[in-house]
Amino acid sequence: MDYKGYIAECISKALNDDLDKVLGLLSVPPNENMGDVAFPCFSYAKQFRKAPAMIAQEVLERIKSDSDFDEKIIAKMEVAGGYLNFFLNRNEFISSVVSDVVEKGVDFARSDEGNNKKVIVEFSSPNIAKPFHIGHLFSTSLGNSIEKIYSYLGYDTVKINHLGDWGTQFGKLISAYKRWGVDEDILKDPINELLKIYVKFHQKAEENPSLEDEARMYFKKLEDGDEEIVRLWKFFVEVSMKEFSRVYNMLNISFDSYAGESFYQDKMPEVIEMLEEKGLLEDSEGARVVTFGDMPPCIIIKKDGTTIYATRDIAAAIYRKRHYDFHKNIYVVGLPQTLHFKQVFGVVDKMGFGWADDCVHVGFGTVRFPDKKLSTRHGDVVFLEDVLNESIAKTREIIENSSTTKEIENVDEVATKVGIGAILFTFLRNARERDIVFTWEDILDFEGESGPYVQYSYARGKSILRKAEEQNIEYRGAKLDVLDSQEEFALVKLIKDFPEAIRNAANKYEPSIVTRHIVDVAQAFNKFYNSCSILKAEEDVMKARLNIVEASCICIKTGLNLLGIEEVEKM
């Protein structure tokens, strides 16, 4: 049942005004005892030359006298100031929402509005031969969640890990390797050892800038396919991927494609040719660029003849359009690259590809330390794997010290799911464009608006449902219209609103909207849990409440899963 829609219909009939316009005006009163849905009449004052309150009163009367008016849906209407407030019939509302959710399960908010249209999500994209650090979790968690949200809404999604496996940095790495690399050490601890020589390169290059030229020379060799250099490059890629997949396994994240930058190596000449043909390339200080009227030029070929990341991104976009024929091509990449993507999409647009408008850069903030910025080049890194392990360890400790935790058969599994969920949750809680200041204290805070809080609410609910099952209580299909308390109503309203939150999150590429919503649901659930006894209630009420518990669990689980977080049955 679409309650808002029904109310809008009543009003639009009474006012003889456009349904969508009325729907857009509907809001929620600031206070529960003022009603559930509010219709502000101010905007009609001029048109009708009447005071808003008077208009509200007239609308109220017309709706009431309409023969179609259904008192089973709207229990009461009230004029308050210039608002017409609607009170829903709680029994009816709770009953219909809860039975629907329980019947459909985790698919209750699913939709097919995506119509199987192809949506590409490029995310994570770590750099080969560099550590997978805490900063990478932003793109990784966001992209993973965005993909799940779109998939849930019926889109056909493709997850692409655009590996940073090409570029001048490899020239630097190879130069460093040739100078200081020791195979034995590298094989023992690849990423750390490669990082060490990479850092050393930057230190030495500060004193001796000619090292940069050497690095460029090696990258040129790599692009030209020099056998020895390519072999080295392959070695770096191989050892890095092994490390990365360990982290992806912990996070339970997978990809449909690992086509990174190197994949587009042989696809660039054609792009350059196309650009040349369309007369878009200009000479500028020895380089070949595409210029714009309203932003800085985009370099396509550097003066040493090699390509640059913009060239690869353009080639990648064209390849993806051909290969996937996407409806939408999403890049989950940090905010500092905003201009870069504007330029890349701008070039694609200039090439005459209308689908440039279907490419979207989803930016996000920076993970910072309280004092400084995270910088791989200086070697101050917090490894993601360390953070995850620390969080798991802390979770285990809490489980062991808890007086209320039930006996858990699979402590490791629970600690892993809760510990990792806590970290993911932290990254998906706030608007993505905000920076995250990393402190161990904050990231391991498991109280309040946190992943464990939400998982805990779920586990509490499931605990009750288990008990009901053990006692052979058959609550499914029970009469539900016996409930109308404030706590129950508030909780069910939030569950009812969940699908809209998901749609909202998709439109804004903002998983935090889902995160916030399930925190609200969990809060409402805990209030309900604390104020209404369930298994000890009178039979009708008990059975009805068990249905609310199940609906709450379904909603919370669905939300967590859309964030890439797993629920636990006990904790």
Added chain:
RNA sequence: GUGCCUAUAGCUCAGCAGGAUAGAGCAACGGCCUUCUAAGCCGUGGGUCAGGGGUUCGAAUCCCUUUAGGCACGCCA
């Protein structure tokens, strides 16, 4: 210098296609475990929504401006 972003409680943040008394969490203080998991719940205190103009019946929300931060602005990605 040019462009983009941000500024809301002591701290971290919601709210921002304008709407009624600006909300959470953390921290502080005071309560609640003989009853379904206290990783919980209830309560108290805490605000010049950065400053100033404007639009509007109505502004944290829209426009202008000042200030303070951040980021980006060609051969890294």
